[in-house]
Amino acid sequence: MISGFASAIYKKYEGSAFELMADVVSSALDMAKMKKEEIDGLFITYLPGVFDGLAYPHFFTNQVSQYLGIRPKFAEVSDYGGASALAMLYRAYKAIRANEAENVLCIIGGKGSEIRLRGVTVDSMDKLHSGISLTPFDKFFRGLDEMNPISDYALVANRHKKVFKSTDEQRALIAVKQRFNAMNNERALYRDPLTVEEVLKSPIISEPLHLLEAVYPVDGFHAFIVSKRQSQLRDLDVLAYGEAHWPEIPAELNDIVYTPAIESSKRANFNLSKVDAFQLYDSFTITVMLQVEDIGLIEKGKGGLFFEENDTSYKGNLPINTGGGSLNVGQPAYMSGGVILEEALLQLNYMAKGHQVNDVNVVFLNGIGGWNRSHSVTLVLGEKK
Numbered sequence: 001m002i003s004g005f006a007s008a009i010y011k012k013y014e015g016s017a018f019e020l021m022a023d024v025v026s027s028a029l030d031m032a033k034m035k036k037e038e039i040d041g042l043f044i045t046y047l048p049g050v051f052d053g054l055a056y057p058h059f060f061t062n063q064v065s066q067y068l069g070i071r072p073k074f075a076e077v078s079d080y081g082g083a084s085a086l087a088m089l090y091r092a093y094k095a096i097r098a099n100e101a102e103n104v105l106c107i108i109g110g111k112g113s114e115i116r117l118r119g120v121t122v123d124s125m126d127k128l129h130s131g132i133s134l135t136p137f138d139k140f141f142r143g144l145d146e147m148n149p150i151s152d153y154a155l156v157a158n159r160h161k162k163v164f165k166s167t168d169e170q171r172a173l174i175a176v177k178q179r180f181n182a183m184n185n186e187r188a189l190y191r192d193p194l195t196v197e198e199v200l201k202s203p204i205i206s207e208p209l210h211l212l213e214a215v216y217p218v219d220g221f222h223a224f225i226v227s228k229r230q231s232q233l234r235d236l237d238v239l240a241y242g243e244a245h246w247p248e249i250p251a252e253l254n255d256i257v258y259t260p261a262i263e264s265s266k267r268a269n270f271n272l273s274k275v276d277a278f279q280l281y282d283s284f285t286i287t288v289m290l291q292v293e294d295i296g297l298i299e300k301g302k303g304g305l306f307f308e309e310n311d312t313s314y315k316g317n318l319p320i321n322t323g324g325g326s327l328n329v330g331q332p333a334y335m336s337g338g339v340i341l342e343e344a345l346l347q348l349n350y351m352a353k354g355h356q357v358n359d360v361n362v363v364f365l366n367g368i369g370g371w372n373r374s375h376s377v378t379l380v381l382g383e384k385k
Contacts, residue, residue: 001093001238001384002224003103003231004032007342009220009330011189012113017051018067021107021221025068028223032231034103036068039225041095041104042075043088050110050333053118064107073101081369082281083243084108085222085337086377090241092226106224108341110333112217137249149283150214152250152371154206157286160257161208163301168208170304171285172199175212175327177312178282182324184354187342189218190328213285218330222338224345234349239362240380242267246373253373259287260376261294261366268378272296275380276360277347278318279340281368282325291366292320295378314355322347322355337367337377344381 006027013020029036044064048054061075074095078084085108092104160166176196182188194212202211244263250256272295280291289303297318298306312320323329323343326336344363346352362382369375 001096001226001236002233002345003227003229004028004030004034004225005223005342005345006031007187007220007222007338009187009189009218009332011218011330013111013219017111020111020219021064021109022068024109024221025105025107025223028225032225032227032229034225034227034229036070038103039070039105040073041092041101042070042072043078043092043104044107045078045080045084045088045335047081047110047334049115050112052111053114070105080375080377082283082335082337083367083369083375083377084335085341086365086367086379087243089224089226089341090238090379093238096226096228103225103227103229106226107221108332108335108338109221111219112331112333113219116217135249149371150206150209153284153286154209156256156290156372157208159255160286160289163257166289166304168200169196170307171213171289172196172210173307174285174288175199177307178321178325178327180313181322181355182328185323185329186353188324188328189216189330190324209284209286215283215326215331215336217334218332220330220332222332222342224341235384236348236381237384238379239382240268240270241378242269243375243377245375250373256373257290259290259294259368259372260374261291261368261378264376264378265295265366268380270364270380272364275362275364276319277322277357277363278320279322279344279363279365280320281336281340281366282321282327283331283336283368287368287372288321290372291368295366314352314357319357322352322357340365340367348381
């Protein structure tokens with residue numbers, strides 16, 4: 001199913017986003033032993049500002065095709081943020097099975113540094129461009145000078161603490177365990193040993209969240225080629241899939257400590273006891289805590305206890321974010337879906353040098369987009385039967 005994949009991540013890339021994208025696509029094509037002219041389908045994700053700081057390039061899929069020199073039969077933008085990578089892979093998989101294409105290119109990424117250096121995020125781009133609207137209701141609540149999305153996740157962490165008595169130490173433990181997995185991952189930007197005390201001593205960015213509980217926005221791309229062609233990679237299949245989209249703003253939700261992963265994982269309906277490794281979206285430590293609860297690894301409210309009681313390292317009984325996740329690899333263009341998808345493919349192809357899980361046949365992935373509440377995609381990959 002997947003004949004090639006590649007990535008490149010920098011804290012700050014000096015060239016253009018298009019140049020970096022083209023380099024990564026070229027590497028993926030090399031792995032697939034494929035020419036660019038053979039690409040006949042394109043999926044890409046995009047957030048305002050991640051292509052060289054621009055608000056939105058005109059006819060975006062056409063610009064990407066022009067720059068890469070491809071002529072796809074179809075080209076689509078997936079705008080689910082961190083859930084986009086998994087969604088587009090599944091849609092490419094379906095297109096191949098339906099004979100709508102033979103070689104589909106999926107691209108995730110951009111330049112986070114352009115926005116970061118200007119003191120905003122993709123979730124506050126309206127501070128730089130007056131013509132941007134984030135919701136149909138901006139005039140009712142966009143007057144505050146909030147630290148979006150950091151303050152949003154901080155509210156969720158505080159709510160979880162109040163309702164379920166989770167602790168700062170438990171969230172810090174998630175960062176520590178993921179750092180252990182990153183220490184031998186050559187793709188990770190952060191590889192030094194980390195302790196709970198060091199996490200809790202790092203600066204508060206929005207109470208109760210500390211600096212070492214948050215991803216670092218970086219420049220980078222991931223490219224994946226879904227194809228009918230036989231390749232050097234393991235013959236994998238989609239074993240389960242589910243997605244969910246919650247359009248409500250926070251004030252309309254029953255409680256902000258739940259994510260749409262509850263629904264997407266139920267729709268995937270996969271036996272978790274058959275999973276060899278989990279790759280969960282990790283924009284913040286609290287995001288991971290919510291997901292282990294919402295996908296059903298432990299009952300709601302006991303996510304902190306889960307990490308105290310289980311070894312989630314690549315050597316452990318329940319490996320989670322085996323490459324260190326985006327907390328340590330970095331978050332390309334404010335979207336981590338490509339990071340967890342690449343790690344799943346590395347594990348399943350026994351290419352995870354230094355952090356390989358033994359005997360991996362099934363990997364469970366969950367991507368989150370739009371803070372912790374808007375989009376969730378659950379994808380289970382495994383050996384083709």
